[in-house]
Amino acid sequence: MKLTKRNSGxxxxxxxRSLLDDFWGxxxxxxxxxxxxxxxxxxxxxxxxxDEDYEIELAAPGLSKDDFEVSIDNNILTISCEKEEKKExxxxxxxxxxxxxxxxxxxxSLPENVDEGGVDAAYQDGVLTIKMKKLEMAEPxxxxxxxx
Numbered sequence: 001m002k003l004t005k006r007n008s009g010x011x012x013x014x015x016x017r018s019l020l021d022d023f024w025g026x027x028x029x030x031x032x033x034x035x036x037x038x039x040x041x042x043x044x045x046x047x048x049x050x051d052e053d054y055e056i057e058l059a060a061p062g063l064s065k066d067d068f069e070v071s072i073d074n075n076i077l078t079i080s081c082e083k084e085e086k087k088e089x090x091x092x093x094x095x096x097x098x099x100x101x102x103x104x105x106x107x108x109s110l111p112e113n114v115d116e117g118g119v120d121a122a123y124q125d126g127v128l129t130i131k132m133k134k135l136e137m138a139e140p141x142x143x144x145x146x147x148x
Contacts, residue, residue, distance in 0.1 A: 042104055042106065043058050043059050043060045043104065043106075044058075044059045045057065045058050045059075045106065047108075052133065052134060053118075053131050053132055053133045053134055054110075054111070054114065054131070054132045054134065055129065055130070055131050055132075056077075056079075056108070056129070056130040056132075057127050057128070057129050058079060058106070058127065058128040058129075058130075059126065059127055060081060060126060060127070060128055061126030062126065063081060063083060063123070063126075064123070065122075065123040065128075067081050067082065067083050068080070068081050068121075068123065068128060069081070069082075070119075070121050070128075070130060072110070072116050072119065075109065075110045075112075075114075076107050076108070076109060076110065077107065077108045077110055077130070077132075078105060078106070078107045078108075079105070079106050079107075079108075079128070079130070080103070080104065080105035080106075081103060081104055081105075082102075082103040083101070083102050083103070084099070084100070084101045085099065085100045085101075086098070086099045087099070110132070112137075113134050113135045113137045114132045114133070114134065114135065115132070115133040115134065115135045118132065118133030119131070119132045119133075
């Protein structure tokens, strides 16, 4: 067995690296950002406990509101997204077709005091915001028990 150390391109001479970047950089297919699509990772989430509601903010830039599905089932809030992109380029003697598919799903257990009828969602500037109103919960009655 032979082990060979590979050079990841970090130590290439700057002129040679520039030449490679000029050659391969013109084609989006080899663009590292395209290969590692933003949806390949789980999006960041902020959860806020406000006085009147709970608020979830999910960072998912580059999507539209139609890409999301938000549902509540058995006190579990599920946010899922599915995005598929296709690109086809036809020239005289070749056809190039590229596609990208990414999906994610996140689930959250909701507290008992969430009003399932009072849930609103909005998508703006790359952030999905979900607001869930709190129900008024009766304070547990305190009672002194006499010991006999």
